Amino acid sequence: MTELPFDPLTLIRTNPEALNVPGGMLTRQGPQKYVGCVPTIAGTLFFADAQLPAVREAICACFDEYQRIVNPVLTWLFREDPPEGSGKMPISKAKPLKAMLARMDEDDPLSFYYASGKEAHDAGPWEFQIVGVPAWQVKMGGWGLCGLRFSVPLLFVEEKPDTFVQLFVDCARRLRAAHGYAGYGLVLSALRYLDNQAFEAFLASNLRGFDAGGLVPGAVNAHKGIKTVGWLTAINREYLEKIGGESKVRSELPMDWFRLLDYGEGIVIQAGARPDAAPADEPPPARMVLPNMLLQPIRTPTVRLQYASSESEPRLIGAAAEQWLKRFDVPPDQLMAYKVKLLDEPQLDVPSP
Numbered sequence: 001m002t003e004l005p006f007d008p009l010t011l012i013r014t015n016p017e018a019l020n021v022p023g024g025m026l027t028r029q030g031p032q033k034y035v036g037c038v039p040t041i042a043g044t045l046f047f048a049d050a051q052l053p054a055v056r057e058a059i060c061a062c063f064d065e066y067q068r069i070v071n072p073v074l075t076w077l078f079r080e081d082p083p084e085g086s087g088k089m090p091i092s093k094a095k096p097l098k099a100m101l102a103r104m105d106e107d108d109p110l111s112f113y114y115a116s117g118k119e120a121h122d123a124g125p126w127e128f129q130i131v132g133v134p135a136w137q138v139k140m141g142g143w144g145l146c147g148l149r150f151s152v153p154l155l156f157v158e159e160k161p162d163t164f165v166q167l168f169v170d171c172a173r174r175l176r177a178a179h180g181y182a183g184y185g186l187v188l189s190a191l192r193y194l195d196n197q198a199f200e201a202f203l204a205s206n207l208r209g210f211d212a213g214g215l216v217p218g219a220v221n222a223h224k225g226i227k228t229v230g231w232l233t234a235i236n237r238e239y240l241e242k243i244g245g246e247s248k249v250r251s252e253l254p255m256d257w258f259r260l261l262d263y264g265e266g267i268v269i270q271a272g273a274r275p276d277a278a279p280a281d282e283p284p285p286a287r288m289v290l291p292n293m294l295l296q297p298i299r300t301p302t303v304r305l306q307y308a309s310s311e312s313e314p315r316l317i318g319a320a321a322e323q324w325l326k327r328f329d330v331p332p333d334q335l336m337a338y339k340v341k342l343l344d345e346p347q348l349d350v351p352s353p
Contacts, residue, residue: 050132213305
């Protein structure tokens, strides 16, 4: 198996901070003395109409539930071109999210990034991020969707997997999400994002189960189709009908290994009891391959994951980004073999509804 700079399974309980990755890893300048990125479990949802008061209320409700259930240690708030106030402030000086949204016009783009690093340039395991399209841009059409992403430390899902699942489903219901996914991901330094993309590219290339690319690039193309499948995968009714409806999903994904959770506008497909890192030098897990192949027809044809580097550092761009999209693809004539392979994988330890 590919040697990695850390072993999450060994360190998750004994020393969680040992999972912190130094800034600038795999770059020309080499490791720096700050936290560049942190492995987490993250949930990402794409939705419409963040310019509307009702949707902004829903966003606030998601943030409130995240704070209540996860009890995160948030330290910094970053905003891009806020209509008033600073774009960077400690949480202690930030107004409540609901109060800030109430003072914003429908033509103001939403950009809130709650981080948990000790210093402003540090990454941390807790993150809550919102991006929203302003009303004037919605009227022009063709931009994409709005997005919300939240993350928790690995230990949280190790101990409370069902709590995370319920939080993801509740947020999808409140936002009337078009689609989304959850599983392993990296939180990168908000202020030094570009300097830490190289390590994200390395990790996502070696572990198929890790997400790649930020929330904003994902939202740009989110109207074209789903980005990926994950431990949890949300699709709305429109997408569900395009792949044959819920009955098709149930016939292709055995309920001893998968769970379907209704969120009103659609369903969340849970693949296994916990996320799977899916090392790239091993055959991909059937519980990821089967939903990927089922949902392949509704996958976005294009994706932006990262930005180019002038230093020849690892990057998921061009053909590499396209390959990442297809990392769970298999030839159709191998599908039966993966259905057989599923029989040897762990079943869900929770009852199907």
